[in-house]
Amino acid sequence: MEMAEIARRIAELKREKDAVVLAHYYVPAETQALADYVGDSFYLARLAKTLESRTIVLCGVSFMAESVKLLNPGRTVLMPEPAADCPMAHMVQKADVDRVRERYDDLAVVAYVNTTAEIKRWADVCVTSSNAIKVVSELPQHNILFIPDMNLGRYVAEQVPQKNVILNRGYCPTHNRIAPAEVEALEAEHPEAEVLAHPECPQDVLWEADYIGSTKQIIEHIAASDKKEFIVLTVVGVAAEIERLTQGQGKTIYFPATRPVCPNMAMVTAQKLLECLERGTGQMELPEDPDRANAPLERMLELAAR
Ligand code: CIZ
Numbered sequence: 001m002e003m004a005e006i007a008r009r010i011a012e013l014k015r016e017k018d019a020v021v022l023a024h025y026y027v028p029a030e031t032q033a034l035a036d037y038v039g040d041s042f043y044l045a046r047l048a049k050t051l052e053s054r055t056i057v058l059c060g061v062s063f064m065a066e067s068v069k070l071l072n073p074g075r076t077v078l079m080p081e082p083a084a085d086c087p088m089a090h091m092v093q094k095a096d097v098d099r100v101r102e103r104y105d106d107l108a109v110v111a112y113v114n115t116t117a118e119i120k121r122w123a124d125v126c127v128t129s130s131n132a133i134k135v136v137s138e139l140p141q142h143n144i145l146f147i148p149d150m151n152l153g154r155y156v157a158e159q160v161p162q163k164n165v166i167l168n169r170g171y172c173p174t175h176n177r178i179a180p181a182e183v184e185a186l187e188a189e190h191p192e193a194e195v196l197a198h199p200e201c202p203q204d205v206l207w208e209a210d211y212i213g214s215t216k217q218i219i220e221h222i223a224a225s226d227k228k229e230f231i232v233l234t235v236v237g238v239a240a241e242i243e244r245l246t247q248g249q250g251k252t253i254y255f256p257a258t259r260p261v262c263p264n265m266a267m268v269t270a271q272k273l274l275e276c277l278e279r280g281t282g283q284m285e286l287p288e289d290p291d292r293a294n295a296p297l298e299r300m301l302e303l304a305a306r
C-alpha cells in the first residue's frame with residue numbers, strides 16, 4: 001500500500017476507534033510521521049496521564065507500552081509490534097538487587113525506565129536518561145543501586161559525586177557497540193562538528209563527546225546551536241525530529257558509519273501501525289501487582305517535577 005493511503009486509513013481508524021498514536025524518536029521516520037505525539041519515554045509517560053482517548057497506541061518497545069498501561073490502567077494500550085522488546089530491560093537479576101539491599105540500610109534502588117514491570121517492582125524509583133541526574137540528586141538516600149544500564153549509571157555517578165552509586169552490568173547493545181575509533185574517524189572528516197553522545201554509549205565514547213544527553217536533550221541542543229555540523233552518537237531515528245526542528249537552518253548531522261539502529265524499534269513500521277489499528281491487536285495487559293510496579297514511575301514524575 002502507498003504511504004499516502006496508509007496515512008489516510010490510519011487517520012480514519014483513529015477517529016473511528018477514538019485512538020491516539022504516540023511514537024518514540026527511535027522508531028522509523030515513516031511511523032513518527034503518522035503519530036500524534038513523538039517524544040522520549042519521559043515525555044510519553046507524562047503525556048499518557050493526560051490523554052483522554054479510549055485507546056493509546058504506543059509505537060516503541062514493550063517497556064514503554066507497559067509504563068503507559070501502568071500509568072493509565074483504565075485505557076486500552078496497543079503495541080503495533082508486540083515482539084519489539086528492549087534487551088537491556090531484562091539485564092538484571094533479583095538476587096543481585098537483594099544482595100545489595102542486604103548490604104546497605106540507606107539504599108535506593110534506581111531503575112532506568114528501560115526495564116520490565118517485574119524489575120520495576122524491585123525498585124524505589126525510576127529514571128529516564130533525561131531526568132536521571134535530577135532524580136538521583138533529589139533522593140534522600142546516600143547509596144544508590146543503579147539498574148540495569150552500567151553506562152548510564154556510570155555517567156550519573158560522575159555527575160552526582162555526592163552519592164555512592166553501585167553499578168549493574170546491563171547495557172544497550174546498540175549504543176554499547178559504538179566504538180571510539182568510528183567517532184575519531186568522523187571527527188577527522190568533520191573537524192568543525194560538535195560531538196553529541198547518548199549516555200548509554202560506552203565510557204570511552206563519552207570521552208569524545210562535547211555534549212552528553214538524552215535523545216530530547218541532543219535534539220534540542222542541535223536546534224539551539226550556532227554550529228552547522230554535528231556528529232550524533234545515538235540511534236539514527238532521532239534524525240527525523242532534528243530535521244523537523246532545524247528546517248532551513250542549513251545544519252548537517254553525521255552518524256557513525258555503522259548507523260546505530262535499534263532492531264526492536266525498527267520493527268515498528270507504518271504497515272504494522274495500520275494493522276494494529278485495523279485489528280485492535282497487540283493489547284498490553286496490566287502486569288502483575290500493578291500498584292507496586294507503578295509506584296517507582298509515579299515517584300520519578302514527582303521528583304523530576306521538583
Ligand atoms: O528515555 C528514552 O526514551 C530513551 C530510551 C532514550 C532517550 O534518551 O530518550
Ligand code: SF4
Nearest residue numbers: 061086087172174262
Ligand atoms: Fe533498548 Fe537500546 Fe533499543 Fe533503547 S536503543 S530500546 S536501550 S535496545
